[in-house]
Amino acid sequence: MNLLVSILCGFLYFIGTSRIGYGLSTATGSPLFYGLILGLVYGKLTEGLIIGATIQLIYIGIINTGGNMPADQSLAGIIAIPIALQTDLSTELAVGLAVPFGVLGVFLDQIRRISNSYWISQAEKHAENLNQRGIFNCAITYPTILLFFITFIPVFIITLVGADTVTFIMDAMPQGIIDGFSVAGGILPALGFAIILLIIGKRELMPYFFIGFFAVAYLGINTMAAAVFGTCVAAIVLFNSINQKKELS
């Protein structure tokens, strides 16, 4: 692949995982955003957006509880999207390529968090010496520099040499395996939703999940409509419970 594109991919992945700005990485590291940028680079905006959005949907419900990352949407996107655009892969194949890298990205994140333990022990010494600057460096500068090497190098290498290898493998891939990967793309969103259910799914509240589910399955409402109705239902419950408190007291 083009050297400049590989450098760009390395930087995009570094920025998308730097986590500078809480929640900002959700945007800068989203396959959707990568799809937009790389689509522009390759002059295939629509394809880029569609592949980006399809990969994004796999990870739509993924949240990092306690800082633990279940899957890395950024690595999945930054490897699969440029290779797919370069070699004209179908969206299903791009998904098949993205999923394994989504798993691998978790290990990169674990390296980051293990190395961060060192900086906090350094920061304690700076706290002892009232060194605000030192605390700043330990909190932001050093982890970010280290992260650059953890993230930039693997992505740069994989995107640089990956395209040819991928074309070779994908050409040899039987249709049955391709079908299998597209099933994986269809099932994996369930993972994120299940994680959220684990966090907020109290038993007495579970019927609301089913209302939302079957409102779409039977009535065919779209996502925005669901958000509107869901907010109304939540508001009714909130106001009722506040009124009940008032009556009791």
Place this chain on the structure above:
Amino acid sequence: MTSKPADPIKEAEKRALSNKDLFKTFARWYSAVEVSNSYERLQALSFCFALSGSLRKLYKGDDEGYREALKRHIQFYNSEGTFGSMIHGVTLSMEEEKAKGNEITEEVVTGFKTGLMGPIAGIGDTLIWGTLKPIILALACSLALNGVFVGGLIPFLFPMAIVLIGFGMLKSGYLLGKESVMKLMQTGLINNIITSASILGLFMMGALSSTYIKISTPIQFSVMDSDPIVLQDILDQILAGVLPLCAVFSIYFYFKYKGQNYNKLIIMLIVISLVTGFFGILSSS
């Protein structure tokens, strides 16, 4: 939430930290939250870094007090960053009292932080990460799938919302102080908010599950020379979306009873998908 106790806000002018100081604290927190996240103490370093500037101002000329305060706040901390900013605000207001020489022991400050970070994380994870984030991303994806390039930029609404809510939380935490926040907690209002936030979150999870989990079965039977019986049609007549529903709850119960080993489960899911896809048992639709 801020409508009732209006008095502390009027008193804002007398407080040691200005609006600018609070914003600086928030800006530091916002930029650092997850950067230095480690297995050992999670967000402790970011917490300490965020407060370091304001603490210096509070403990002006009191190096010993400042040192103690810095060390107090480099201890274990982990909460949700947006709603969690309220804890920073309240902590600053407590440190302000302490710096003035009022009797507030270290245990009270730390106890408040550790006591509140769990419940606040519950609200934040539900509202911000469990509800707002999937809604924004779902909206963005549906635009992008239609080739609208704005879809690629919509995810940026999410960090913008975090900045607005987070700074508001930090400011109100500082202005209200510990007493009012605790009182607010004890009224049970916070529980009501968690419950209704969970309702919205669950409702959306249901809707998104139904929309975006795309599996069906291509299996068909032919008896003699009659029309083939399509298994998916029968399933749809029994219960619409029964396969996606099974997928969510299989994973849910797996996590619940086998522990949350994400890597293992993802690999298992891929294997299952490959096998069922290969033999034509499942397909994505």
